[in-house]
Amino acid sequence: MDKKYTIKDIAALAGVSKGTVDRVLHKRGKVSETALVKVNNVLDEIDYQPNPMAKNLRINKVFKLFVLIPNVGKDSFWLPCKDGIQEFEDAYKGFGIKVENYFFDPASTASFLETARGMIALQPDAILTVPIFAKEAHVIVKECYEAGIKVSIFNNFIASDYVHNFIGQDLYQSGRVAANLLHMLLKKGHIGIIHIDEESRNATHLQEKEKGFRNYFSGLKSDNYQISTLSISHKDPVKFKATLLEFLDENENLEAMFVTISKSHLVADAIKDRKQRQLIVGYDLVDKNVHYLKNGGVNFLINQKPKEQVTLALNYLAEYFLFDKPIPSEVLLPIVIVNAESVDGYLV
Structure with missing residues (x-):
């Protein structure tokens, strides 16, 4: 079994005091060049590996990681994040990591800023x-930087020098x-891009998905496809349905819809009684989406795996603070396509 060297052991081997070894190991205080060389030679010889956990326990430091996500009662897409955060918290109990959850109204920039x-x-x-909210998020991450607070983001990307890292899918590529x-399903036709409940001009995630989607079809260099975009609110369900059906009536040849957020079920429900049913591709395995996927109202869902995103992001932060492990600036997760035949495997 490898010997566990103490500061006392290293000091004896190097012929210096324990205080000198402590200053070298923790890079604090002044150490003569001669003593520094002696200590480092011993450290190399014994292949010394620091124990960051012991260091953390010794200084009795508790690292506070705060998580800010949309209110899960207003958008069930974020519900798995709560489970992921709880699992992470349970795993790191006793290791000097404290997690606190905060929620904002996903329809209110003021709520996001205030929280x-x-x-x-x-x-x-x-x-x-x-x-x-891209504009407001840029303001907040700058304020965090000025306050000495590290910022990680997930699911939605913004380009900022003040963001430490991003975890999620390549949103442009997911649009493609x-x-x-x-x-593959249509050799020609009219396709609608449907943005629901978010202001696309202030939502870079919607912009990237639409850019990727349009870029794919423009790359075909074919006149067989027409693409239209509809931004629509669901605050008033009756108005939502009327606006969507009016859009479909005005575009009688519309054969498919790409719903850019996790609310494909709203579209599927609105058109379920129409004689002409459009193909639908959307996002995420929320319960109502899965219902329509299994019953033919939705054809494909792209699974963004929010729980995996949040737990991975928290693990990177914990390992950074506890073990000084570097955090990658970007971690892109696989783009997972789910249909009615495969969905049960993702619901376990």
């Missing part, structure tokens, strides 16, 4: 959030994947 600034005032070590699916 985020309240978190910043509490001075956590890091904030993990979803920048669904959706386009490819419809291209």
